[in-house]
Amino acid sequence: xxxxxxxxxxxxxxxxxxxxxxxxxxxxxxxxxxxxxxxxxxxxxxxxxxxxxxxxxxxxxxxxxxxxxxxxxxxxxxxxxxxxxxxxxxxxxxxxxxxxxxxxxxxxxxxxxxxxxxxxxxxxxxxxxxxxxxxxxxxxxxxxxxxxxxxxxxxxxxxxxxxxxxxxxxxxxxxxxxxxxxxxxxxxxxxxxxxxxxxxxxxxxxxxxxxxxxxxx
Amino acid sequence: xxxxxxxxxxxxxxxxxxxxxxxxxxxxxxxxxxxxxxxxxxxxxxxxxxxxxxxxxxxxxxxxxxxxxxxxxxxxxxxxxxxxxxxxxxxxxxxxxxxxxxxxxxxxxxxxxxxxxxxxxxxxxxxxxxxxxxxxxxxxxxxxxxxxxxxxxxxxxxxxxxxxxxxxxxxxxxxxxxxxxxxxxxxxxxxxxxxxxxxxxxxxxxxxxxxxxxxxxxxxxxxxxxxxxxxxxxxxxxxxxxxxxxxxxxxxxxxxxxxxxxxxxxxxxxxxxxxxxxxxxxxxxxxxxxxxxxxxxxxxxxxxxxxxxxxxxxxxxxxxxxxxxxxxxxxxxxxxxxxxxxxxxxxxxxxxxxxxxxxxxxxxxxxxxxxxxxxxxxxxxxxxxxxxxxxxxxxxxxxxxxxxxxxxxxxxxxxxxxxxxxxxxxxxxxxxxxxxxxxxxxxxxxxxxxxxxxxxxxxxxxxxxxxxxxxxx
Numbered sequence: 001x002x003x004x005x006x007x008x009x010x011x012x013x014x015x016x017x018x019x020x021x022x023x024x025x026x027x028x029x030x031x032x033x034x035x036x037x038x039x040x041x042x043x044x045x046x047x048x049x050x051x052x053x054x055x056x057x058x059x060x061x062x063x064x065x066x067x068x069x070x071x072x073x074x075x076x077x078x079x080x081x082x083x084x085x086x087x088x089x090x091x092x093x094x095x096x097x098x099x100x101x102x103x104x105x106x107x108x109x110x111x112x113x114x115x116x117x118x119x120x121x122x123x124x125x126x127x128x129x130x131x132x133x134x135x136x137x138x139x140x141x142x143x144x145x146x147x148x149x150x151x152x153x154x155x156x157x158x159x160x161x162x163x164x165x166x167x168x169x170x171x172x173x174x175x176x177x178x179x180x181x182x183x184x185x186x187x188x189x190x191x192x193x194x195x196x197x198x199x200x201x202x203x204x205x206x207x208x209x210x211x212x213x214x215x216x217x
Numbered sequence: 218x219x220x221x222x223x224x225x226x227x228x229x230x231x232x233x234x235x236x237x238x239x240x241x242x243x244x245x246x247x248x249x250x251x252x253x254x255x256x257x258x259x260x261x262x263x264x265x266x267x268x269x270x271x272x273x274x275x276x277x278x279x280x281x282x283x284x285x286x287x288x289x290x291x292x293x294x295x296x297x298x299x300x301x302x303x304x305x306x307x308x309x310x311x312x313x314x315x316x317x318x319x320x321x322x323x324x325x326x327x328x329x330x331x332x333x334x335x336x337x338x339x340x341x342x343x344x345x346x347x348x349x350x351x352x353x354x355x356x357x358x359x360x361x362x363x364x365x366x367x368x369x370x371x372x373x374x375x376x377x378x379x380x381x382x383x384x385x386x387x388x389x390x391x392x393x394x395x396x397x398x399x400x401x402x403x404x405x406x407x408x409x410x411x412x413x414x415x416x417x418x419x420x421x422x423x424x425x426x427x428x429x430x431x432x433x434x435x436x437x438x439x440x441x442x443x444x445x446x447x448x449x450x451x452x453x454x455x456x457x458x459x460x461x462x463x464x465x466x467x468x469x470x471x472x473x474x475x476x477x478x479x480x481x482x483x484x485x486x487x488x489x490x491x492x493x494x495x496x497x498x499x500x501x502x503x504x505x506x507x508x509x510x511x512x513x514x515x516x517x518x519x520x521x522x523x524x525x526x527x528x529x530x531x532x533x534x535x536x537x538x539x540x541x542x543x544x545x546x547x548x549x550x551x552x553x554x555x556x557x558x559x560x561x562x563x564x565x566x567x568x569x570x571x572x573x574x575x576x577x578x579x580x581x582x583x584x585x586x587x588x589x590x591x592x593x594x595x596x597x598x599x600x601x602x603x604x605x606x607x608x609x610x611x612x613x614x615x616x617x618x619x620x621x622x623x624x625x626x627x628x629x630x631x632x633x634x635x636x637x638x639x640x641x642x643x644x645x646x647x648x649x650x651x652x653x654x655x656x657x658x659x660x661x662x663x664x665x666x667x668x669x670x671x672x673x674x675x676x677x678x679x680x681x682x683x684x685x686x687x688x689x690x
Contacts, residue, residue, distance in 0.1 A: 002512045005577040007629040012522070014632070015625030019523060022617040033532040034614075037523030038621075040565055044520050047573035055573060056456075059566035066562035070539075077543055079536060135632070215555075 009045040013139065016041025020142050023081060024149060031079040032069045035146050039065060042139055043120070054122070057196045061120035064200060065143065067207040068113035072150035075106060075214045085153045094151045102217050105210035110151040112203035112210070114180045117143050118187025119196045119203075137185065144180035145173075152176045222274065222321050224257040225288060229314025232307050243305030250310055251296035254317065258289030261321065274325035279430055279484040283491045284324040286598070287423025288317040290499040293591050295416040297506045300587035309346060309416065316342040316420040324427050328377045329367045336360065336424070343401075343421055347414040352404040356421065359397030366390030367432060382434040382482070392436040392479065395428040396444065399475050402498060403468035415502040419495045422471060426478060426491030434482040438538065438553035441479040445560055448472025452567040461574045463501045469571065470497040470519055473564050474527070477534040480557060486537065489530035489602065493518075496526070496599045503595070506588025513576045514596035520572025521565060524618055526602040528565075535561045 019038035023030030043062045047055040073079045075094055076087045084094075091097045094106040121140045153173060191199045232250050235243045262285030264278060276284075295313050299306065319339025326332040340360045344353045366387045370380040373387070383391050402421035429436075448469050455465035474494035478487050500518050507515075521527035538557040545551035604618045 002577050002579050004513060008513050008576065010632050011625035011629040014628035015621040016523070018621040018624045019617065022621070028614055028617045030614075031532070031536065033535050036562065036565070037528050037532065040521075040528070040569060041523050041621075043566075044517075044522055044569045044573055044576075047569055048516075048577045055570050059570045062569065063562045063566045066565070067559070070558070070562075073539065074543075079539055215551075 005048050009048040012045035012048075013042045013135075016043075016045065017139060017142050020146065024142070024145055026082070030081050032073050032081065032084075032150070033079065035069065035081070036062075036066045039143060039146075042143075053193065057122065057200065058120050060200050061116045064116040064203050064207055065113055065120070065147075067204075067211065068109045068116065068147060069150055071105065071109040071207060071210045071214055074211060075102060081149070084150050088153045093153060099217060101213055105213040106151055108206045109210040110147055112206040113147045113151075114144060114183050115187055115191075115199055116203045117147070117180075117184040119191045119199050121184055121188040122191045122196055137181070140184050140188075141177060141181045144184055145177045148173055148176045148180060221257065221260055222325065223318070225254060225314045225317035225321060228254050228257070229311045229318065232310035232314060235305070236307050238305070240305045241303065243307060244299060244303040247305060247307060247310050248296055248299050251292045251299065254292030254314070255289050255296070258285045258287075258292065261285035261288065273328040273331045274322065275327050276325040277484070279488045280324040280427060282488045283423055283427050283430065283495075284321050286492050286495050287320050287419055287427075290419035290423075290495055290595065291317055291416045293594065294419065294499060294502050297503055297585065297587045297591040298415060301506055301585040312342040312346045313416050313420075315339060316417060320420060320424050320427065323424065327379050329371050329379050330377055332379055333364055333367060336363075339420065339424065343417045346417045349404050352401040355397045355401035355404070359394040359401065359425075362390050362394030362397060363428060363432075366394065370432075380432050383432045388433065388436060391428060391433040392440060395425040395433045396475065396479075398425040398428075399471055399494075400468075403471050418502050419499050422495050422498050423491065425475070426487065426494060429475070429478040430482070430484070430487040430491070434487070436479040438480060438541070438557050441476045441557055442553055442560075444472055444479060445476035445557065445564065448476060449560070449564060449567065452564075452571060455571055456567070461571060461578070463504055466519055466571060466575070467498055467501050470494065470521075470527075470568075473521070473568075474530060476557075477530050480534050481537050481541070483533060483537060486530060486533040489526045489533060492602050493521070493525070493527040493530050493599065496595050500592055500595045503588050503592045507584045507592045509580045509582030510584045510589045511592040511596070512578050512580065514592055516572040516574070516576025518572075518596060518599055519568060519575055521568040522572070524603050524622060525599045527568075527599070529603050531561055531565055
């Protein structure tokens with residue numbers, strides 16, 4: 001193996017996380033694909049030091065996560081993160097806004113997205129137990145934060161930055177993110193090998209169905 | 218501005234004058250000529266004459282960037298190969314100079330006849346430099362198709378103005394010609410140590426993207442779908458092989474970017490897609506010259522990572538296809554746009570896997586310093602284009618990108634590195650077999666290609682005469 005690869009793996013993962021947080025926390029206006037770009041950097045860093053199966057599952061999970069974020073974009077008819085959060089600030093979180101079938105599709109995309117994060121996280125760059133890797137857990141939390149903001153962001157004045165200005169709503173976003181991260185890590189403990197591919201297959205079907213539903217409403 | 222268009226021709230002439238010198242002196246001289254070519258390319262890239270009219274030319278910012286990157290990469294590959302071989306290939310330098318001049322003129326030309334007359338010598342130069350039979354024929358066929366499209370447009374409109382874009386069947390002919398040239402570029406590059414034609418790969422790719430940004434623009438989502446599916450198949454083949462090889466990676470990255478460029482006309486999209494295709498193809502042509510080094514840079518280019526021009530192209534294509542899918546009034550119009558939108562994340566994911574395999578590969582050390590520096594240069598240019606605006610939609614992301622890059626670099630010094638999965642140690646993920654001596658020149662294919670190009674020239678002269686006769690001017 002190229003001796004510089006492990007160091008480059010660390011660098012790209014950190015760069016990707018910084019990029020994602022910059023867009024998610026509203027420091028820079030961004031679109032859904034901007035977040036996918038940061039996620040891609042993190043995934044690249046993981047793939048460098050993962051085995052072939054783990055790399056393939058991580059990359060497939062990235063595709064499904066991009067699809068989940070795309071469902072939110074289709075739901076609100078925009079790819080701008082600010083506009084997606086802004087729409088939720090007026091009408092409510094994506095998972096609660098009617099019609100019921102659209103809210104159900106949003107729920108499905110959120111749950112499928114969290115499951116895909118679990119499979120994505122199941123190939124950690126090292127063989128150490130997940131609990132002893134705070135950086136790894138932080139990566140998972142950043143990705144779940146992206147899903148939380150597009151599906152379950154509470155109303156907060158219409159901008160990503162103002163989510164933080166209201167303590168209760170900030171607490172709700174954090175709670176959803178923490179719960180989602182815990183769920184993803186739980187999935188990650190079991191979603192290795194063939195199980196991981198089964199989970200990815202199911203999440204792909206759910207995402208496609210959710211996308212079809214929100215497209216037709 | 219006229220000086221810039223003719224500068225590469227002057228360099229070609231200068232290279233020819235060195236034919237009588239000793240091999241070592243000629244080699245050093247030709248490396249200097251190549252450096253001159255790179256300087257001219259940089260001048261094109263920063264384009265002081267954008268918007269100026271000179272004779273039948275008027276250079277747009279998008280075309281200036283594409284011409285600069287194309288010709289710069291061609292001279293870079295020649296310089297790296299010459300620095301290693303030191304055999305003073307003045308004939309290759311002349312061909313590169315002629316082809317670079319052609320690319321410069323087709324980038325700026327606004328009339329059909331001069332466009333074609335000035336492209337044909339470049340196509341001929343590419344055909345002469347390459348050794349792959351199918352690639353040579355495809356260059357000729359692509360040129361013939363573009364000639365037919367432009368000739369039909371001129372006849373239909375009673376004008377020599379370059380149709381931007383062409384329409385209907387004429388657009389299909391022009392776009393198909395550009396795709397044929399791109400396919401030729403993925404086949405014809407001499408990814409072989411000592412191969413003289415490697416410098417022509419960026420020329421062919423760049424010329425195709427200039428066409429796709431001009432008369433062949435906005436072919437639409439159906440064309441884009443076909444090309445992206447073909448590119449994905451190439452990527453799947455590479456992944457299934459168990460060891461990556463330039464033979465399948467080159468059509469993958471060039472195909473994905475071609476699909477993006479076919480989607481719609483957007484100068485930002487075309488320039489980023491073209492830059493990524495040219496730089497990616499160049500890095501793969503430089504692989505034999507940098508064997509054992511720059512694996513990460515190659516892998517990052519192939520992976521279409523954020524912070525590089527490749528991701529900008531993918532994101533821009535996704536934005537355009539998403540908007541068309543949303544705005545389409547009927548399902549059958551939205552369908553292809555939606556399909557493209559759905560496939561783009563898959564191309565990104567495939568790029569990550571292929572690129573990570575290339576990045577972590579351990580290779581035999583058989584590099585030249587010039588080849589490694591050239592690869593690093595290509596990578597840096599891709600990052601600069603990805604991070605800095607150059608005509609993009611805003612500058613707010615630049616600071617964030619810079620902070621992310623600095624944080625990543627700092628992390629490599631501070632944070633512990635991950636343990637390597639044991640099965641990766643000692644594993645070879647790159648197939649080095651294609652790096653073999655080039656094949657002998659196939660004279661039959663060369664003659665056939667020359668015949669097709671000659672026919673294209675006659676057709677150009679024919680419709681030029683017809684235009685003059687009926688008073689197009």
